[in-house]
Amino acid sequence: THVLVLNGPNLGRLGVREPEIYGHASMADLEREAAVWGSELGVTVDVRQTDDESELVGWLHEAVDARAHVVLNPAAFTHYSYALRDAAAQVTTSGLLLVEVHLSNPASRESFRHYSVVAGIATGTVAGFGFDSYRLALSALKHKLQS
Numbered sequence: 323t324h325v326l327v328l329n330g331p332n333l334g335r336l337g338v339r340e341p342e343i344y345g346h347a348s349m350a351d352l353e354r355e356a357a358v359w360g361s362e363l364g365v366t367v368d369v370r371q372t373d374d375e376s377e378l379v380g381w382l383h384e385a386v387d388a389r390a391h392v393v394l395n396p397a398a399f400t401h402y403s404y405a406l407r408d409a410a411a412q413v414t415t416s417g418l419l420l421v422e423v424h425l426s427n428p429a430s431r432e433s434f435r436h437y438s439v440v441a442g443i444a445t446g447t448v449a450g451f452g453f454d455s456y457r458l459a460l461s462a463l464k465h466k467l468q469s
């Protein structure tokens with residue numbers, strides 16, 4: 323099982339950016355931790371981050387073509403990118419799993435964060451648990467594949 327763990331804009335600034343919300347650990351730390359979780363679950367994980375909407379859309383097309391499942395933190399694109407939603411929809415409608423994740427709980431923050439254009443096409447969502455959101459998403463994905 324292959325999983326792309328895709329991260330949107332500003333998540334490359336983890337550790338520096340608003341640490342009271344997003345924590346002190348970096349994207350490199352997430353890559354290391356995700357590799358360990360993946361090996362425990364028996365899935366290969368490929369963690370990527372971009373600030374570029376078109377690159378993120380391209381990675382979702384790649385997931386469809388490579389038959390890879392996706393853990394996606396769309397970051398701010400969550401709230402307004404129909405292009406990202408349309409690309410993410412191609413993943414789930416082709417029978418692959420896509421779990422939307424957030425470090426923070428957007429529902430408890432500013433009102434513009436309350437709506438996700440991605441949520442309606444995702445297999446499921448995990449939000450509010452910091453890096454654990456990713457660990458829980460990988461675990462849920464693996465369990466759903468086995469059931």
Ligand code: DQA
Pocket residue numbers: 331332333395396397398399400423424425426427428435
């Ligand atoms: C985020 C929440 C989004 O609202 C925000 O724009 C982000 C990060 C999160 O992981 O909590 O950049 O997706």
